[in-house]
Amino acid sequence: MQHRPVVTGEADTVEGPTTGAGRRRLWWPAALAAAVALGLGVPALVAGGSDASGSVASVPAQESAEAGFARDMATHHQQAIDLSFIVRDRTESTDIRNLAFDIINTQANQRGMMMGWLDQWGLTQHSGAEPMAWMRMDHRYEPHDGSLMPGMATNTELAKLRSLNGQEAEVYYLQLMIEHHKGGVAMAQGYVDLGTNAVEKRLAQTMVNGQRSEIDLITDLLAKRGAKPLS
Structure with a gap:
């Protein structure tokens, strides 16, 4: 099964956090984000980097954990960006807009790095492998309704979010x-x-630490709204 990182046209701008001078508005062309991420991320991982002796490490193989993680996490990140753009247009809450802004910027930058590494390694940005096959898990996640990996929202859930305000x-x-x-x-x-x-x-x-911290923040934001996590 092939899966591709999805770049959507949900929105091309994002409002930054509120400041004393009012909200900042940033244009968000995908090409610019990728270029910035390439400039930051690729030099550090050219040909897989160097070991302590200074010798150049080998380039990851097409179906390696290095390539699989880069592809799958890029796909996962793209949906978080999409979700954040959707809610950005459906709320006036400063807290939620600031959270969405942070997720869009952080995950777009990381996604650009991972896509840049694949390009630098001469590898494709998608493969015929099942999502997360590189993790060698005991159980297999069954993709359904557009949800390719654990945690990803389904098409039905995305449609529901778009219907709310x-x-x-x-x-x-x-x-x-x-x-x-x-x-x-x-x-x-x-x-x-x-x-x-x-x-x-x-x-x-960095992703583990940052997203765990955000889960705590999001749980607090839910509690302020009299709601709880889904699970």
């Missing part, structure tokens, strides 16, 4: 993002445990 949209977005982050943390930890590329492992550990 105000606090209802806020609560549902927060609930979906907790599940999304749980899936992302599990995948990133999987690469930390299995991976061999030190730079990619550091990025994965």
